[in-house]
Structures are given as structure tokens and as C-alpha cells.
Amino acid sequence: MTKTAIITGAARGIGLATTDILLSQGWQVAMVDRDGGALADAINTRTNVHGIDCDVSDPVAVDGMVTETLRHFGRIDALINNAGVADFGPIEATDFSRWKTVMETNLDGVFLCSQAAIPALKKTKGAIVNIASISGLRASTLRVAYGTSKAAVIQLTLQQAAELGEYGVRANTVCPGPVRTKLAMAVHSQDIIDAYHDAIPLNRYGTENEIGEVIAFLVSDKASYMTGQTIAVDGGFEATGVGLPSLRKTTETADEMGE
Template sequence: MTQRVALVTGAARGIGLATAQLFLEEGWLVAALDRDADELTKAGQTLGQGASLFTADVSDPHSGAGAIADVLAKFGRIDALVNNAGVADFGPIEETDFARWRAVMATNLDGVFLMSQAAIPALKETRGAILNIASISGLRASTLRVAYGTSKAAVIQLTKQQAAELGEYGIRANCVCPGPVRTKLAMAVHTQDIIDAYHDAIPLNRYGTEREIAEVIVFLCSERASYVTGQIVASDGGFDSTGVGLPALRG
């Protein structure tokens, strides 16, 4: 049997790296893509055999399409595209100018659209899967996230459009919305007040881990989820069910 190939964007760190690692453990080959060449090289040392590294900026139409071509030249197929690359630029709505807005949209929304469009022909051949990463911030409003939250809400709708139109080719499209995750970046910027507020607001009383999010992603890309498409899955410890507007998150 030919090994399945997963292309994971934003794979140099965090959820993307954890997802790439889990795909490898599940017997997939992995195309790990990131625009940060140095961090990607470091990640490659931990991924080991079965992973190939590709440097590209998903927000650039030519770079993204070129990366898809390079992955196909290397592996000959793509069975799953995980659109994980994203930027988290938070700030008050009145301080969000158009340049800041566009910088967030370019990666978080345009990048998902561009990579998916470029991968569709290959995914038709394998009857593969698209897995988009949105956020709990795309499901409900929160402070400081006018650009980020809007970009992620748009990714949710894009996922539904993809599922509706690509199903006839056997292509499934699903979306995972992580809640607070204990990444190095989050722990570096979250104050103790924010950490305590999340603990109180999340029914499971803790942050998620990168591995826990990866488990959901890989499942939805696998044959175990062969009749699942167009679904928006919040992997958030129950956060979406309990309300919004934490005072500690108002900045």
C-alpha cells in the first residue's frame, strides 16, 4: 500500500509540529511547511525520517502554489492538507489599522484559501482531506481580536463551502477550533491573571496541550472519519459552552 502523505503548514512549532509528529507515528509521510526556515530546520531534527521540509509563505499565491508542486514532485501525492499556519496579532479595535488587519487576513484567511485551491487537483486524485485550523475566537467574540477572530470565523465558513462543493470528488473538509493551548508562546504572553481566569472559565479547568489538538486533527484526516465532512470541532475543554468576556482578557 502506498503511504499516505500529509502536508502540514506552520509546522515549525506548536500545534503544527505536534500534528506532524503524530502523523509520522500513525505511519504517514509528512511534508512540513513553514516560512521560518531556521525554526523549520530545528523542527526537522526532531521529526526525523518520513518528514521532508518545505519553506514557503502561504499568504503568497506563487510561494504556496510552488510548495504544492514541490510536495507533489517529492511524494507524488497529497492525502491530507492541514492549513495550520497563522498569526496571532491581538490589539484593541481602535488601534487596529488596515495594515494590521491585512497582515492577519493574509496568512490566516488568504493562506488557507490559496493552499486549498492549489491542492484541490491532487486531493481529487486521492479523495483526500482538507483540515483547517480556526480558533475558539472564530466561534464567539472576545476582546482584542477584531482581526484575528474575524479571520478565524471566515475560515469556518470557508470550510463549509469546501465541504459543500468538494464532496462530490470524495474530498472531505473539516475545521478544528482550538481553545487555550499551553504553547510556549501563550505561556510567554499570558499573565497569571489570564491563566487563572481561563482555569475558572474552562469546564476542564486547564489549558489544552498541543498533542491533544493534534489528536483531533489527525483523526479527522484519517479513514476513521471517512463520513465526517463540513464539521466544526471545538477542541477547547468546554470553553465555548460557558460564556465569554473574561475581565482578565480585556488587556
């Protein structure tokens, strides 16, 4: 029996890294993305995958995506809701159109894909992993729509875990911290990079593979008694709260005094 995963936002980044990890573990993957060109490039170099062009905010398209996955692979053992959009700006500059665009993909998409896949997941006693963000756990500037959408995904996951547990379906959330993606490195100035390094106990950005490994664990049998959990994969960023750079300087001074 070969297990099947649906991964949304699979054409690049965390979604693509997770695809490769699951493929290496013997899974087959329905790679879902609304960027048809990037999706075509991704599936051309991989086996045991099936590409589906789908906008996860469109209920009709989502129903078709799940139907196509079942037609091609015959089963669904895991749904990884990874598709998302980022829109950063001040509250006053975030008009309703920008707000809706973020919510439609980041929150509505998770709801729609999960709802459509639940009947198939009940049959396999499968797993849902929703990708939120550290921004859903701790507030930051310029993230009113993004952070709110990700906080809502965390709560949605709890609802899924509570309701679907009796059918053997598990639901967990992964909250990535700063990740060294091509996009992040293109838009983060050196000052921003230094500030993140200062605030993260592990003193670096994470990698797409590091996030993917946690996702792969959560959909595996090794996590068979885990549901309703929110896991920050963030180098300790969320755990430290505020003031860490100052505390580090204090610690360094204390160490010097101790010497």
C-alpha cells in the first residue's frame, strides 16, 4: 500500500521541500499549486507525483482537485495545507481588498481543502497538517492580515482535531519561523537579517527542509498519538518573547566578569 499526500503550494519553498521528503519515504504526492508554470517544472523532474493546477480559495476548484487526486491515486492519507500568501503593511494601509485576498488563501483555502478531503481521510484514518506561522503566535508590525489569518488557522486546526478525532483523523499545525527562502533573502535587508539572528536562540534562519521534516513526521505513523498540537519550528524565536538581545548582552557581560 502506497500512501498519498495532497500538498498545496507544492511548486516551491516549503511545499516542494516536503514533497521531496515524502517521496524519499515512499509516498506519492498530488502537487497542488495555482502557478501552472512552476508546477509543470516541478513535476517534470519527479516521479510518483501528479500535478493539479488549483486555486485553493475557489470551492469548485478545490472539489475538483480532491476528485482528481482520488481518480489518479485512489486514496488520500494526508492533506498538507501549505498554500499561502503574504501581504505586509500598516493597519491603516491594509484596505479590505488586501485583507480579503490574504484571508481567502490563508484561511478559506485551509477550510475548503480540509472539508473536501475529510471523507477520504476518514477512510484512511489520515492526517491534516496546516501550515500557519510564528506570526500566528506572536504579534509583529505590518502583519495585521497575515498574522490574523495564521492565528485563525491555529484555531481551525484545534476545531478539526476535536471533531475528527473520533474517526481517527489527526490534525496538527506547524508554525515556521523565519525561513531562508529565495524570497526572504531577496527582501530582507542585512539589518533585518541581523535583527532576526539576534532574536533567535539558534542564531540563524531555518531551512525549507527543516520545516518539511517536521511536517513529514506529523503525517507519519510515528506521530499516531499527536493531534491538536501547534508546533513552532522557529529556532526558539517564539519561546524567548521580547528582550532577548538585551539579555544576551547582559549574559555576555556577566561571563566577562566571571572570567
